[in-house]
Amino acid sequence: MFNYVHLLHALQKRLKDDFYLAMITLVGIMITVFVTPYAVYRLITGNWIVGIADFCIVFSAIISVFFAWRTGDTVKPGQFLACIFCVGAGIVAVNLGVNGLFWIYPLLVFIFFLVSGRRAVVLSSILLFTLVMVELSKAGSVFASHYQMMSFIVTAFICSFFAYVFAYRSQLQRKELKQLASIDSLTGAGNRHTLNTELELAVQLNQKLQSRYGLILFDLDFFKQINDKYGHKVGDETLINLVPLIQSLIRQTDKVFRFGGEEFLVLLRDIEPATLFPIAEKIRQGVEQHLTLPDGKPVTLSAGVAMLLDNEEWEQWLHRADVALYQAKNNGRNQVVAA
Numbered sequence: 001m002f003n004y005v006h007l008l009h010a011l012q013k014r015l016k017d018d019f020y021l022a023m024i025t026l027v028g029i030m031i032t033v034f035v036t037p038y039a040v041y042r043l044i045t046g047n048w049i050v051g052i053a054d055f056c057i058v059f060s061a062i063i064s065v066f067f068a069w070r071t072g073d074t075v076k077p078g079q080f081l082a083c084i085f086c087v088g089a090g091i092v093a094v095n096l097g098v099n100g101l102f103w104i105y106p107l108l109v110f111i112f113f114l115v116s117g118r119r120a121v122v123l124s125s126i127l128l129f130t131l132v133m134v135e136l137s138k139a140g141s142v143f144a145s146h147y148q149m150m151s152f153i154v155t156a157f158i159c160s161f162f163a164y165v166f167a168y169r170s171q172l173q174r175k176e177l178k179q180l181a182s183i184d185s186l187t188g189a190g191n192r193h194t195l196n197t198e199l200e201l202a203v204q205l206n207q208k209l210q211s212r213y214g215l216i217l218f219d220l221d222f223f224k225q226i227n228d229k230y231g232h233k234v235g236d237e238t239l240i241n242l243v244p245l246i247q248s249l250i251r252q253t254d255k256v257f258r259f260g261g262e263e264f265l266v267l268l269r270d271i272e273p274a275t276l277f278p279i280a281e282k283i284r285q286g287v288e289q290h291l292t293l294p295d296g297k298p299v300t301l302s303a304g305v306a307m308l309l310d311n312e313e314w315e316q317w318l319h320r321a322d323v324a325l326y327q328a329k330n331n332g333r334n335q336v337v338a339a
């Protein structure tokens, strides 16, 4: 039987993870619920232009929501909706006069959450400018008086300004939160959560595009003794200094993750099997030469390396690297073992 609970959880998760998808969905639902009755009423009362404009807005909103959910692309539907809303609201305002103007306020808020701040400023400016031009070319067509027009422009500007500030601030905070949730706070390496996602992605890309992936799982040797002898602060500093050192030894496209404690993982894309071991060896030697303790003694590591095999799950891949690392430790440490 179809698992509706599972589907509901998956939908909820997408809404939670993707802010723009949530916004497009919310705007789509609100437009459908609140504008449809007006569209029907306009058609019944013979106001065809406004009725059709309202229905275009509703259909555009529904199509955009479906497109965003199906493709995962929220940029195009966001831009499309913002443009349709501006054109639709302009037509409604010109045809209904003051009664249509009230719709401009929620619209100004929506567009700042649908497209980038700059685009929203341009779109809202074009809309307000057009309304003013229509009014100036034919007095009384949109506003009851010039005084009312000025009041509308000022309040619409204030509304846009606050929408811009809120949208900008929330975008900034989302970026910061995303970064905080994806990196290890001590070392700045990717955290375990990001690692799992990247390994899953690697398996998918390997199956779809035959991209070759390798991983190096390594663990600092006798780290407990480092902590015990030099103190926890030195232990922390060793981990902090380790990450930029590793990054300087690998390509920019390769990624470093903290697997846990003093265990790290380097994920390498588009790597030849024959080069994986030498890169791990280069890392091992680089750490031994450049990462030292306060008394000048070198820090060493043991590593296990494994290429992703065809049709292999990432858990198996990681397990093979882990077994190789275990062997490197058992063989006496400060060495690399290939799975």
Ligand SMILES: Nc1nc2c(ncn2[C@@H]2O[C@H](COP(=O)(O)OP(=O)(O)OP(=O)(O)O)[C@@H](O)[C@H]2O)c(=O)[nH]1
Residues within 6 Å of the ligand: 186, 219, 220, 221, 222, 223, 224, 225, 227, 231, 232, 233, 234, 235, 236, 239, 260, 261, 262, 329, 333
């Ligand atoms: N300073 C510091 N120590 C940590 C951190 N995370 C884990 N550790 C310590 O790392 C030590 C790891 O010890 P073990 O698992 O016994 O490994 P080891 O001493 O490196 O021995 P081998 O791995 O077998 O060479 C533990 O004492 C942990 O407390 C951290 O963030 N900072």
